[in-house]
Amino acid sequence: MKLSPRFLSEYDNRLRHLKAPAVDAPPAQSDPAVRARVSEMLSDIEASGIDAVRRYARELDRFEDADFEMSAERLASSGDRLEPALREAIELGSERTKQFARLQREHLTDFEAELVPGLVTGQRYIPVARVGAYLPAGRFPLTASAFMTVGVAKVAGVPTVIGCTPPGPDGRPNDAVAYAAYLSGVDHLYTLGGVQALAAMAFGLLGEQPVDMVVGAGNAFVAEAKRQLFGRVAIDLLAGPSEVAVIADETADAEIVAADLLGQAEHGPNSPAALVTTSETLGLAVIEAVDRQLETLSTREICGPAWRDFGSVVLVGSREDAVAVMDEYAPEHLEVQTSDDVWYHDTLTNYGSLFLGHWSTVAYSDKGMAGTNHTLPTAGGAKHSAGLSVSRYLKPLTYQRIAREATPALAAAVDVISASEGMTAHQATATMRLATYAQ
């Protein structure tokens, strides 16, 4: 696991790698080659507009159609083309994600208070007007992404949410992804992937006005495109290649821990999986179990290299050191499988989402069944950011309503401060009111 040299200088003698990653690469979303490629693509699309979007869609995703938008009829009937069990699972995930999002909304309350007589201040949550959701579907069609981005935006009250998703092998969006977007309330869905999708939404190239915000997870190119578009539009957070980390002690089940590590390594060959354990026996058993489980996994071509190159098992001497390592690593997903889960819950501070206990696993949230958002910060972003939630779509706008009687409490001090700064125009706005007040 990638830990800063400064942290290691303090902790090196307190942790031991039972399995070290083969590659000591920086997190993919700060890769200079990705940065350069995305920058070149964004400049090209900004200069040449939809023609450049079309060219990239053809080159990167073999998309040849004239129209990127999925027709309203095809979108509405996407569920009809699915097996009933899949359709029902999507309906369940969509509803459960909205259920959690509605609770988040309820816990964000507008308020108004009188700070001094005549000075009424308040805060009101107002949704952004237009959101562009990226629905990843390169390697796998990630069915639940639309619940997280489109559905949660709709619960927040965003009037217009458009979505983009890359085409599948048949040149069309995956029907499960489309149905999830439809149920979540998407207003328009476009068959467009990667950097060109984010640029088209942000620059307003899809016959729509530019969106105010682009959201959603994706590969390193998608995360980098969002980073570079930030400022021109808002972004949710940088949700790049998925990561999982587990804290386990001797009470954990090695087979389950191994399955959970591989469960996220499956996202891509650059997806890191890490175990931090206080038990050498458990650590060695997990390494063995991972190797064994890999033999029969149909996706071992992805999970195998991910585990070899970016997988790690770290032995620490105490639960305090386990927390220190994890808070430094700040993983996207963190599972805790110990006899001490409550203590860990109370103590840990840096993670995208926390999965407590033997019965709790990342896939439950990944697929929308836990209700919580799966769009989460990667590459250490959990040190400063939380995952996507209703609040990200809402602007806490402040206001003040001020009556005559509050004038002395405000104007006199503003007069003094403005004078000391030499800002006479500011000063005048206060002194003019003071003069009127005195009449």
Ligand SMILES: NC(=O)c1ccc[n+]([C@@H]2O[C@H](COP(=O)([O-])OP(=O)(O)OC[C@H]3O[C@@H](n4cnc5c(N)ncnc54)[C@H](O)[C@@H]3O)[C@@H](O)[C@H]2O)c1
């Ligand atoms: N952090 C999170 O919350 C979270 C959640 C779900 C998924 N994910 C991550 O989303 C990612 C999905 O990645 P994916 O690739 O399968 O699908 P994707 O939809 O993110 O990316 C596919 C697109 O990448 C573009 N692309 C591919 N190679 C390119 C190149 N060389 N140059 C420019 N563009 C290129 C193509 O246009 C293609 O449409 C995974 O890494 C997964 O771990 C993260």
Ligand SMILES: [Zn+2]
């Ligand atoms: Zn996952």
